[in-house]
Amino acid sequence: MAGKPRHGTATLVAVAVVLGWLVVGAVAGPYAGKLGDVATNDNAAFLPTDAEATRAQDLAAGFVKEPTTPALVVYERTSGITAADRQQAAADAAEFARVPGVVGPLPPPIPSEDGQALQVVVPIDDSAGERISEVVDELRRIAGNGSGGLTVNVAGPAGLLADLIEVFTAIDGTLLVVTLVVVLVILLIVYRSPVLWIAPLLAAGMSFALAAVFVYLLADAGVVKLNGQAQGILTVLVFGAGTDYALLLIARYREELHRHDRPPAAMRAAWRGAAPAIVASGGTTIASLLCLLLSSLNSNRALGPVAAIGIAATLLVMLTFLPALLVLGGRWAFWPRVPHPDRADPQTEHRLWTRIADFVARRARPVWLVTAVALAVLALGLTQLGATTLGQSDLFTTRTDSVAGQEVIARHYPGGTGSPATIFTRQQTAQQVAEVARGVPGVAAVRPVTGDTAGPPDPAAPPRVVDGRIELEATLADPPDSDAAERTIRDLREAVHRVPGADAVVGGFTAINVDTSDAATRDQNVIIPVVLAVIALILALLLRALLAPLLLILTVLLSYAATLGLCALVFRYLFDFPGVDASFPLFAFVFLVALGIDYNIFLMSRVRQESVRRGTRPGVRHGLVVTGGVITSAGVVLAATFSALAVLPLVVLVELGVAVAVGVLIDTIVVRSLLVPALAHDLGPRIWWPGRLSRAPQPEERPTDAR
Structure with a gap:
């Protein structure tokens, strides 16, 4: 009878815990739907403070009364723009200027050289923040979709950001x-x-x-x-x-x-x-x-x-x-x-895993050798991952309005029209810097920024000088989000930096992408080794050994390489994605390694518990029997939840979701079910070196536990 009060007390404690958490849930629940209210999706705000594009933004603030992000409203008629089209674009521009958040007056529509398009540059106040999507929505309402052979799209950095915000609002x-x-x-x-x-x-x-x-x-x-x-x-x-x-x-x-x-x-x-x-x-x-x-x-x-x-x-x-x-x-x-x-006996409930464990025990060395080679073969797909990053037209899995508009701009204008690179230089060297910039392949035009922002640029107007500096705008020949434009920015920076005394700084939309890509590469080189060291330390403390953590880290790295190799083939030949986001390798590594090591811990912590009682090889076999099902189920759940990211029409999240899903399945089905237990069984007590368990007497092994 002594157990009954303890049982009753435990039940009361459980009731109290559940009620307490339900109160917490009632208070916390509403916040789950409010995260979008505090989210920021401005890429420039995430740049490091010492990036050149960040310094350019700081300098740009002195040249304008209000920092802006341009929306590019583009009108296209493949048979040739008509007088009525020009009147519509001019009327729309006048109405755009009255939209709250738009910094007016606006310059007149810019015709393309082939006469098939018009473009209106609409600067939107940066202080609008996330409300920039509302401004863009109003521009799209005013402009409409076009009719009678005329198409109208809103593109540019502001159009892209508005489409991104619309996608992210679906996350909640x-x-x-x-x-x-x-x-x-x-x-x-x-x-x-x-x-x-x-x-x-x-x-x-x-x-x-x-x-x-x-x-x-x-x-x-x-x-x-x-x-x-x-x-x-x-x-x-x-x-x-x-x-x-x-x-x-x-x-x-x-x-x-x-x-x-x-x-x-x-x-x-x-x-x-x-x-x-x-x-x-x-x-x-x-x-x-x-x-x-x-x-x-x-x-x-x-x-x-x-x-x-x-x-x-x-x-x-x-x-x-x-x-x-x-x-x-x-x-x-x-x-x-x-x-x-x-x-x-757990083995009576885990018949499938008992058979798998017996197979691994009988063929330990061939099993881990074959699985390791198979994963290494998959890793060869890394050669297909490429270094191509995603441009504006590649960010979405669907064809958004900003993507359609950018395609129109690329067909009829120099690619960088409406989103030029900005060059800040000393007044004394401005002319020399401009000449050097014009000589860079991929630069279509260079002009100084004058004090008059209304109407078309006046070549005779004097450049605006702020604190002894002049701003130059360099229009690129390629779309601002393309690899070619990024190469041009690198060449442009190298060229203007060589001008003595210019102290030139190059910024703009493309420069932001360049600096983001460079920062992502630097992060991979710094963070990946630190993550591996941290995980190795934790595993060493948990397993009280050095060899086991080292081998487990190697299996995770092999699994990561195999996953990226397989995903590279899937992205390129199945999904037809043009490339991967600059942050993809790092994010994939952190999540695959951090989550993949979970299954190492689940398996090997139980194996160690059983090894203390049964001996290492029987402990490996029993640990695989009792954890195989739950680890596989856990892997399937995690893979399925991350694959849910594929419902969002963003390539970067689809790529990350697919990579984590594929990696977790490889981890649970191949690495944790075959490679790791086979390797541990083959090594026997040595797996725990130099811990005391590596020197502990081993019980006599049954035939199924022999190598």
Whole structure:
């Protein structure tokens, strides 16, 4: 009878925990839908302060009363612009100037040399911020779509930004709903229970709500700069990782229910067995994500703490709220597959994984050699990844209005019209710098900025001088978001920097892209080694060995290379994507390694527990039997949740979602099920070198455990 009061007390504690979390959820829930209110999607704001494009922006502020972002309204008639078309464009321009947020008066429409297009440059006040999309929407309403053979599009940096903002506003609703549906379907398949899915899904939702509160408050206070990309990743990361942790705890709980008469006792045993691995997994992921704080790009630095907050909130909820829910549900939460206290052998419940473990034990060396070679072959696809970055017309999976407009501009105007490179130089060297700039291949025209901004440029007007500097505008021959334009900017910078005493600074839309790409390359070279060192240290402390962490890191790197190799082929030949975003390799690495190492931890922490009791090789076999199913299920859940990013019409998020989904599946099905256990079994006790376990006496092995 002494156990009954303890059982009653445990139930009361569980009720109190659940009620407390429900109160927290009621307060935090509304913030999950408000993250878009504090998101910023201006790429220039994320540049490092020492970037040349950033310095150019600072200098540009002195040459204008109001910093602006141009929208380019382009009218096209392939049979030739008519007088009526010119009248419509002029009337539209007059109406554009009256739109709040537009800095007028506007210059007259610019005709193309071939006579098939007109272009109106509409500068929009930068202080509009996220409201720039509302201004662009009004421009599109005024201009219409055209008729009678005339087409009208709104493009340029402002048009692109407006389309991006429109996409990111869908994250709060569309992505969350898709992620919930995906997780629900997989949980129903995994548990085959009409009840059990409720607990992990409710806990994952609570984790997201808790994370949203802290992210919202930090972004609102200006501590972090949240953007739409980080917002989308936060959603899938919390639900994916949260469901993974739930699967691990529930699997251990089910196992312990076969050994204990009362659910609270079973949960205590399950918590003691699973919590260290879950905490180590979450801690490793948090540490890896926080390495993004070393990034020179503000957008990457923001993603690190935002995602780390999501994982921390998930850990807290999954180790408190979820256990309390499961205790209250008791055994019948698993109905119709109710676990009874029959001391059942786990191998009777894991027949498939018993056969796989026996196969790995019998053929350990051939298994790890073949899988390693297969992954290395996939890694050869990296040669197809290429160095091509995504331009404006490549950002979206659909053909947006800004993309259509940019295509029109490219057909009829020098590519950089409406979005010129800006050159700031000393007044004394301005003429020399202009001549040097005109001589750079890819530069179509160079002119000084005068004080008169209304009407067409007057060649006779004197240039405007601010603090002894003059601003020059260099129109590029190629579209401002193209690889050719970026090469021109690099050549232009090299040329004007050589002018003695000019102290020339080159900025503009294309320069921002160049500096962002350079910063991304620098971040990869700095952050990737730091992440590997942090993970190796955590694994060494967890496994109390040095050889095992080193080998696990190598398997993760091999899995990462194989994933990128396979994805390179998929992106190029299946999806027909022209390239990858500059941040893709780093983001893919951080998420694949940080999340992939989770499965190493889940497997090897259990293998070590079993090795202490059974010996290393039997411990490897038993660890694979009892964790194989749950790790595979967790991998499928995480892969499915990240693949939900594909519902957003942005190539960069589709690429990241596909890469993480493919990488996690490779990790769970190949690396964690075959490569790692086969390698550990082949090495035997040496895997724990130099720890004490590597020298511990080994029990006599059964035939299935022999190499």
